[in-house]
Amino acid sequence: MTEAPPIPFLDLKAQQARIAVDLRKRLDAVLAHCQFILGPEVVELEQRLAAFCGAAHCVSVSSGTDALQIALMAEGIGAGDAVFLPAFTYTATAEVPLVLGATPVFVDVDPRTFQIDPAHLALRVAETRRSGRLRPRALIGVDLFGQPADWPALRAVAAAEGLFTLDDCAQSFGATLGGVPLGTAADATATSFFPSKPLGGYGDGGALFTESAERAALYRSLRTHGEGTTRYEVLRTGMNGRLDTLQAAVLLSKLTVFAEELQARARIAAAYDAGLAGVVGIPARVPGSTSAWAIYAVLLPDTAARERLQAGLRAAGVPTAIYYPRPLHAQPAYRAAHDGTALPVSEDLATRILALPIHPDLTEADVARICAAVRANV
Ligand SMILES: *Cc1c(COP(=O)(O)O)cnc(C)c1O
Numbered sequence: 001m002t003e004a005p006p007i008p009f010l011d012l013k014a015q016q017a018r019i020a021v022d023l024r025k026r027l028d029a030v031l032a033h034c035q036f037i038l039g040p041e042v043v044e045l046e047q048r049l050a051a052f053c054g055a056a057h058c059v060s061v062s063s064g065t066d067a068l069q070i071a072l073m074a075e076g077i078g079a080g081d082a083v084f085l086p087a088f089t090y091t092a093t094a095e096v097p098l099v100l101g102a103t104p105v106f107v108d109v110d111p112r113t114f115q116i117d118p119a120h121l122a123l124r125v126a127e128t129r130r131s132g133r134l135r136p137r138a139l140i141g142v143d144l145f146g147q148p149a150d151w152p153a154l155r156a157v158a159a160a161e162g163l164f165t166l167d168d169c170a171q172s173f174g175a176t177l178g179g180v181p182l183g184t185a186a187d188a189t190a191t192s193f194f195p196s197k198p199l200g201g202y203g204d205g206g207a208l209f210t211e212s213a214e215r216a217a218l219y220r221s222l223r224t225h226g227e228g229t230t231r232y233e234v235l236r237t238g239m240n241g242r243l244d245t246l247q248a249a250v251l252l253s254k255l256t257v258f259a260e261e262l263q264a265r266a267r268i269a270a271a272y273d274a275g276l277a278g279v280v281g282i283p284a285r286v287p288g289s290t291s292a293w294a295i296y297a298v299l300l301p302d303t304a305a306r307e308r309l310q311a312g313l314r315a316a317g318v319p320t321a322i323y324y325p326r327p328l329h330a331q332p333a334y335r336a337a338h339d340g341t342a343l344p345v346s347e348d349l350a351t352r353i354l355a356l357p358i359h360p361d362l363t364e365a366d367v368a369r370i371c372a373a374v375r376a377n378v
Contacts (some may be wrong), residue, residue: 002077004060004317005317005367006317006318007317007319007357007366007368007369007370008319008357009320009321009357009359009364010195010196010357010359010360011281011359011361012149012195012200013171013263015254015257015359015360015361015363016055017129018257019253019254019256019257020237020242021252021337022253022256024182025034026041026147026249026250026252026253027246027249027250028244029041029249030246030249033264035245036244036245037242037247037302037357038242038244038245039245039246039248040245041245041248041249041252041298042060042243042245042248044248044252045058045248045252045255045285045329046058046060046207047127048252048255049207049225049255050183051211052061052181052183052255052258053173053181053182053183053184053189053209053240053291054089054183054184054216055183055184055189055209055210055211056209056210056211056212056213056216057209057210057211057212057213057215057216057259058207058209058277059207059208059210059216059219059220059223059245059354060205060206060207060242060243060248061206061207061219061223061241061242062205062206062223062240062241062242062243062244063192063194063203063205063206064092064112064170064190064191064192064193064197064206065092065095065096065167065192065195065202065373066206066208066223066239066241066329067190067191067192067206067207068092068096068140068168068329069096069099069100069164069221070095070208070219070239071166071188071190071208071215071219071240072096072102072138072166073100073110073162073181073222073237073239074091074139074188074218074219074222075137075138077097077100077102077137077138077248077318078100078101078102079101079102080102080134080135080303081097081102081103081134081135081137081138081172082103082105082128082134082135082136082137082138082338083097083103083104083105083137083138083139083140083142084105084107084121084124084125084128084136084138085097085105085106085107085116085139085140085141085142086106086107086108086109086116086141086142086144086280086346087106087107087108087109087323087327087329087343087346088108088114088144088324088328088343088345088346088349088350088365089142089168089324089328090142090171090324091328091331091333092168092184092325093140093142093328093367094106094168094334094337094366095333096140097138098334098337099142102137102138103134103335104328104334104338105124105128105325105339106124106328106329106334106338106341106347107120107121107124107132107343107350108120108343108345108348109223109346109347110150110258110345111199111277111348111349112194112284112350113150113283113284113285113286114145114147114297114353115143115144115147115148115150115243115286116141116142116144116149116282117345118150118154118156118157121139121154122158122160122161122167123156124296124341125157125161125163126175127341129159136161136163137160137163137164138163138165139154139157139158139163139164139165139166139186140168141154141165141166141167141186142168142170143167143168143169143171143172143175143182143290144172145172145283145291145294145295145296145297146171146172146175146265146291146292146293146294146295147172147175147283147285147289147292148172148175148176148177148182148185148200148282148286148289148291149167149286150286151167151177151185151186152178152224154186155185155186156174156346158354163170164187164188164237164313165186165187165188166186166187166188166189166190167182167185167189167190167252168196169183169189169191169295170190170191170197171181171192171197171198171292171295172198172291172294173190173191173193173197173198173199173292174198174199174258174262175289175290175291176289177286177288177289177291178288178289179195183209184209184211186208187210187212187215188209188212188215189208189209189210189226190206190207190208191206191207191209192205192206193205193206193207193243193247193251193289194281196264196294197291197294198253198258198261198265198293199251199255199292199309200228201247201250201254202247202250203244203250204218204247205244206243206246206247207243207245209244209318212354219236221236221238221241222236222241222242223238223239223240223242224238224242225238225239225240226238226316227260227300228249236329239369257356258363260360261375262290262292264360264361264362265291265292265293265358265359265360266290266291266293266361267295268293268296268358269283269293269296269364271359271364271367271368271371272296272356272367272370273371275367275368275371275374275375276298276371276375278372278373279371279374279378280298280299280309280354280374280378281298281299282298283297283298284298293358294358295323295355295358296355296356296358297314297323297353297354297355297356298351298353298354298355298356298374299353299354300352300353300354301351301352302351302352303351303352303365306322306351306352306354306376307334307351308377308378309354309374309377309378310354312373312376312377312378313370313374313377316369316373316376316377318356318357318370318373319357320354320356320357320367321354321355322353322354322355323353323355324350324353325350326350326368327343327346327347327349329341329346329349330347330350331345338347338348356374359368
């Protein structure tokens with residue numbers, strides 16, 4: 001009897017094979033013109049990304065983290081400012097305000113959709129105002145695991161409180177809310193092209209979207225050391241935050257199959273739902289949305305059940321991952337910045353969430369095998 005080979009958590013080789021010819025053409029074009037910084041592919045990519053999500057402006061940058069940082073720098077956010085963000089997210093979301101001297105104020109998430117909870121946001125802003133130590137300035141809403149956050153509710157709170165809204169869309173470019181692609185849900189939207197994201201490059205990369213021409217111009221200046229209209233006029237403190245032309249070429253090639261890949265991910269998520277409902281807690285959908293399905297995360301009753309399932313799946317050649325084993329307010333790096341408020345939903349999710357493989361090259365047979373292995377180990 002032969003054992004089935006392990007299923008990859010992510011299969012970048014299979015994806016590369018599907019775009020091989022176009023990718024080679026794109027890379028050869030860059031090697032021929034040698035405009036490695038802000039070459040024509042960067043301009044073309046920005047136009048295509050803006051068109052894809054219907055945003056007025058796209059400014060490509062060196063990573064998702066730098067996109068978040070540039071967006072906050074453009075608002076002049078720094079010492080004494082409170083930046084509200086979910087406790088249940090990737091570290092970069094909280095790292096950026098701290099790097100700029102601002103204070104992250106952690107907000108809990110919805111227990112069903114895992115997205116930042118607008119009611120708790122309103123509470124946290126009110127608390128922050130009452131304590132008088134920090135100025136409420138900005139909200140970073142995260143579209144977690146591929147699904148959109150509840151932007152209509154978040155925008156309402158932000159408008160009432162005068163907060164700048166930044167959408168951390170690193171995991172969810174390609175998702176829609178109310179039939180509209182993410183990219184225009186907040187004052188600015190930041191995404192990432194890290195290789196494992198739904199639209200991943202072959203290295204680091206990111207982009208900012210905004211409807212505001214003023215903000216877009218600031219972002220372009222900030223990503224090139226705060227330059228003015230000529231290269232040697234320095235108007236503000238910026239950074240070296242550009243996207244490489246070679247990455248733009250890779251992403252242009254990836255964009256040719258992105259819509260198909262989103263459909264494949266949605267098919268796989270639906271197959272998981274059908275195979276796992278009643279077996280484990282399947283992810284609840286944000287009403288009126290489609291997901292980019294960066295991550296398909298299920299809930300187990302407790303940590304012991306999660307450990308048993310993880311071990312059983314490993315033995316069956318099925319890799320898993322935990323996003324996130326600790327909420328950010330409990331991380332050593334952020335404990336000092338946190339005001340001590342309990343965030344029970346984020347704390348609970350961290351103990352019993354588990355991500356299953358999801359990528360466009362998983363076959364129906366792979367998904368059936370994974371579902372059978374899950375059923376055998378709960
Ligand atoms: C990946 C990620 C980022 C950071 O993106 P990089 O391109 O890796 O810098 C920020 N926020 C979230 C939610 C992410 O998942």
